Amino acid sequence: MKPDKNLLSGSTTLLILSLLSGGDMYGYEMIAQLEARSDHTFTLREGTLYPILHGLENKKAVTSYEKESPSGRKRKYYHITRKGLRLLDEKKAEWQVFSEKVNAIVTGAAGAMA
């Protein structure tokens, strides 16, 4: 079992929206960006990403449009909406609280006992 797989669970939406907050991006690119920016710590799979993008589009957190690459290949770009930015803020806040609490328990474990 890859250990990261489960840690990733729950933060994928946060990561995707974070990427999109920096500019429009297409799916394949997001996978490469996450891989690169995390130094290969997480590898989001296509089977995970595309359904999530469709879900985000359904709830109007992102919109999409097609654009051809210079070489002529079709790409589907995603753009974060105002609603998506609000969602991002929520996810960010959640993540910050969560990671803070985990750190508190992990680092405080030795000193918290009598």
Added chain:
Amino acid sequence: MKPDKNLLSGSTTLLILSLLSGGDMYGYEMIAQLEARSDHTFTLREGTLYPILHGLENKKAVTSYEKESPSGRKRKYYHITRKGLRLLDEKKAEWQVFSEKVNAIVTGAAGAMA
């Protein structure tokens, strides 16, 4: 959908072993401790905890023994083994790398673009 539920996924073992590294503890107590120490951020359910404890015992990361409470109720205490401490170190390292990379992407999203 409770948002924490999925963030929690993957860090439960880390949290449990962290608690046990501070001293022996019984299941019901762990749930209360996690709730208290995280300021109600995560609530580990019994249906989640007990199977994990049994799994950790199977892989010799913890041992268990029964002890009666002052009032006479039976409690099953868990004790972290040397192997469990090694596992804890691994999980800690994983968590640190993971949370660091998430933070990098979340906070760097705006500035990383051209």
Added chain:
DNA sequence: AATTATACCTCGATTATCTAGGTATATTAT
């Protein structure tokens, strides 16, 4: 005496991710 809290447990449902397929087009290698 009945209800609530403590303390353990398990099974089936839910949900997120992955694996493994599929389609189509462009690039690179032979």
Added chain:
DNA sequence: ATAATATACCTAGATAATCGAGGTATAATT
């Protein structure tokens, strides 16, 4: 030219972690 690889999208079924809801048993409270 042709085959193989890389890009780019997609979905369905398998896998895995958590939860919900139940169960048992005993102590404390009402």
